[in-house]
Amino acid sequence: MTIPLYMYIITFFCVLFPFYHMFNAYLSSRKTPYYMKNPPSAEKGISILVPCYNEESIIQTAIEGMLALDYSNYEVLFINDGSSDLTMERLHEDLKLKPAAFAASGVLKFNQVKAFYQAANTKIKVLDKVNGGKADALNAGISYAEHSIIITLDADSLLKPDSLKIINGAFEDKKVIAAGGMVHVLQGRNLAQPDQPVRLSKMKQIVRFQTLEYIRGFFTYKASLAKSDALSIISGAFGIFKKDVLLDLYGFRKTVGEDMDITLKVQQYRKKHRRRKVLFIPEAICYTEVPESYKDLFKQRVRWQKAFTDCMMYYGKTLFPTVFKKKLSFFIVFDALCSGVLLSFFTLFFLVTQIFFFPIEHTYPALLFFLSGAAGSNLLYALISLKISTHYRNAFSNRDMGYLAWTILADLLVYRFFTLFFTIYGTIAYFGKKDGWNKVARTGKKYIVSESDALQKADV
The missing domain is CATH 3.90.550.10 (Spore Coat Polysaccharide Biosynthesis Protein SpsA; Chain A)
Incomplete structure (x- = not known):
């Protein structure tokens, strides 16, 4: 079975803005x-x-x-x-x-x-x-x-x-x-x-x-x-x-x-x-x-998505008419809203319908094409981001490279689906209850802020 034309179009928009941001941010860091x-x-x-x-x-x-x-x-x-x-x-x-x-x-x-x-x-x-x-x-x-x-x-x-x-x-x-x-x-x-x-x-x-x-x-x-x-x-x-x-x-x-x-x-x-x-x-x-904790992470990310939705509702009347005139409007509407929020809903709909309502031999090529394209661009995005971070002296020790590799892999395979859920749930939840701070619990940890703190901790 050939891959439908709409899958090429959707995958293209999945990778378009990430590639732009990678290239643009790398140039900026130079x-x-x-x-x-x-x-x-x-x-x-x-x-x-x-x-x-x-x-x-x-x-x-x-x-x-x-x-x-x-x-x-x-x-x-x-x-x-x-x-x-x-x-x-x-x-x-x-x-x-x-x-x-x-x-x-x-x-x-x-x-x-x-x-x-x-x-x-x-x-x-x-x-x-x-x-x-x-x-x-x-x-x-x-x-x-x-x-x-x-x-x-x-x-x-x-x-x-x-x-x-x-x-x-x-x-x-x-x-x-x-x-x-x-x-x-x-x-x-x-x-x-x-x-x-x-x-x-x-x-x-x-x-x-x-x-x-x-x-x-x-x-x-x-x-x-x-x-x-x-x-x-x-x-x-x-x-x-x-x-x-x-x-x-x-x-x-x-x-x-x-x-x-x-x-x-x-x-x-x-x-x-x-x-x-x-x-x-x-x-x-x-x-x-x-x-x-995932409970607190859920509360935080739902609040963030509610905030985005609230601003789209509040400022939409100025953003949409200027979408092709102002860079700010363009990136909010096409990057954040369309490529971020609306594409999250489409991804969920596509995965559910393809997996549960169509024979696997018909859906396999489209699923593989879409998921490999998204995973490949996300992997490159992570690697370029890490490269830029080292330029700003935000690096990881050699002994932590195993943790870093595992985190990147688990992010692609698992965590991205959590963020997909947060985006979808937060958008829908906004229309049910707009307000609600849902303050995240503090860990209560004692952090080393100065050399004197480090010495006191060493003496304990």
Whole structure:
């Protein structure tokens, strides 16, 4: 039996965008960006906003990470968003907080701030407010931030000590109004020696899958979109924005996925303010804790897919009419929506119908052609992404190569079908229940952030 023409067409679109992103990201990695050539002499003021809701198990690590930053002109605002656990008590204990008074700027709306605190002998401030969700907490932080550059950071995300210096250099270009940083998986890292190889042997298999996924997603996909001037998501784990732009946009919208929403708002802002730039800065790195159970991974990925669907519904009226005029619209509609979401539904439909409703001798050639094409492109995508990651000194030790090879193989044969399910379920679930944060449980692990942490652990 010959392979139907539509299978050639579908397979072509399966591999078209991955090949484009591989080629584009590889070219981007070969060029040294301007901010790495001539570091600025003066430090611009940077405010780091960390929304906190029930973060008692990770908050001490977050504080240690902030104190390890290699920069002078910065402040940190921990925004306790009505936590019901001991988050506020841990902040008091670790920071020796004292009551303070801060003045708000701008016109953003947010729930009541009950108290303000200043940490003893540090650049850290704490806002204790009534619960309103992550977007509400960020809006409060923006209003009380003192500096012109805002970094939004999750409580389970730690910045590499030199990240602020790199961001300072990137924002030396006055046209830059927002940027996304590189996000790595926190598990398996020794942050006291961040340039050491990633330790896959220290991870659960589910974390290894996500490690490979983050490498593909940031080193290749986001890098390619940024080079094409079509970056649609600045990660909620690590985003950088000009404060005046956030104020002009009335801050973050309360939605299931505030990161994609604010990115699209910034991109719309650029239409009215020509020559403004949105960057991806792979040299500025944060490390984030990822789910260690499939239950938590499911909750996280369903939330992400709901966020994407929500933005398609909310911004579709501006995206679809400009699909052949704007690069951003083109990649969101044809790459993310058609090649990502709609093709996931087609893949499921095709596999089910071919396997269960047609004789195997009729379906075998089409199945083999489709699956081999998808697997081949995904394998090449992973290998190119790993190649790019080594350029940025994100490598794996030789003794972990077996774990890496197994993870790549298992990703192709097993994990990809999990992500297919997450995409389909999350899209359908959005129309049943749009909201719902479904916060992922923290692991409660103690991470090595500094050399002193490493010495203390060695003494135990």
